[in-house]
Amino acid sequence: MNDYENAIEIKDLTKKYDGFTLDKVSFNVPKGSIMGFIGQNGAGKTTTINAILNIVKKDEGEIKLLGLDHEKDEYDAKKQIAAVFDELPFDDRLNAITIDKVFREVFEEWSSETFFNYLDRFSLPRKKKFGKFSKGMKMKLQIASALSHNAKLLIMDEATTGLDPVVRNEILDIFLEYLQNEDHSILMSSHITSDLDKVADSVTFIDKGKVLISGYKDDILYSHGILKCTKDDYKDIAPEDIVSARLNDFGAEIMVSDKAECSRKYSGAVIDPATLEDIMLFYVNRGKKEWR
């Protein structure tokens, strides 16, 4: 049994494509935690996840999964990993009973009992073909199969995208339940930041192939804030304090990355707490500095 501190360790991960580069991406997912991996479409989330799963061959960098090298010990690592994608990767002609029979032979620790318990819990039929499942049912099925082989690490790529709030909530509850075991960890990529607000312990924000922020969610939310002021006051704000500013007819909303320092510096200014969505929005527009 290998001992590890981080379920995922990524150091200087680089992958070059024509027109896009994943540039020295580094972050860790601590064991027993859930990390939200956020960024707009095309930011590099899926490429990073595919590199972690060794679906994409990295150009440079190191990736460790559960303390194991993701290439050298690929199959040992994958025995303990479950991947969940935004779409069900099973043929429409299959049903849950067949999937159980297939995975029973693929995963050493596959538990039919756990799988069928999840199906019952999600009210998923056993014999119905997947082609007749709704999107929510398909995602629940994927999660049921992901959680039925005693995986220690769950890697999810946009798993909650396209689901209604009720199903999303139900699925998030399952994740929290899964994390009750302190050996379990989750990396969850999403651009639905409200989901991560609810469940994530830490967050990594990627944009244009580069990691902009990575750390504990509470620290990130605590340090960032939205300073609201008039257009005249905006001119007095030091450029180094501004991530970016949203201007409107009445004034400006400025994202600051050191709320405490800015509170001292600009006493009297109103600094509202920022949500992950605000942070994402302001950071994505950081190149423009001012936007509407």
Add this chain to the structure above:
Amino acid sequence: MKGLIYREFYLSRKTVVYMLLAYIIFVVMITMIIISTYAGNLAKSNDSADTRDYLLSQMYLYAGLIGMAGCTYGHNDLIEKDYKSRWQLYSYTLPVHEKKIMQSKLILRTILLALGFVLAVIAEVIFSAAGKVPVSTEHIKNILVILFVYGSMCIIDIPYMIIMKTQNRGVAFAMIPLVILTTAVGYGTYKFTKFCYAEAARLYPDMKGDAGMMKVAMPYLTKWRDIFLWAGPFILIGIVIITYFWGIKELKRRRY
């Protein structure tokens, strides 16, 4: 690997069943026609013996083709469906080496092909019994030729489809060498037929129609077939080995 084979079989089984049904209907119908040439309405016809000879000399080939193509067709287009359903991508997240994936595909394809071959032989046995003639070893040899030719194409189709991803694209690309090959074979056949007619005119001037030409052609065809029967197993085994390593390489190359 058992799980992977099971999945592939499960997804191919319906096509196999439908084609099996077509095979059964074909064999039953031909058998009834053969029996009818001596014990039914066709027996009243003057050329009933010719009809029976014709059916016995040709129909086992069609039954063999239906059997072999029918058994493997459902598995042939599974790779395209795996790309569409994203299983191909998902399979990289499983603790399964590319070797196992290729082995599972090859094992099932070979089993289905062998099943097709057995069906072809069964059809020959049934037709022979219906025609009250012994099972022809010549016919079995011809079925083996079909097995080696079709089997090789069917097996090499696995890595080919991994590259092409869709049947349409695969067929479109295959048309280029196929057109060249067909033209070459067509031209060769034309030259050979012309040669046989010329020889028949010289050697058997009294024979009517194509009989003389066939008499000249048959020793050549039999000789070539027998040479191919020796080479066939080696070609098929060679194709299986190439397919295995090529398939693994292509599966690895899919990891962009």
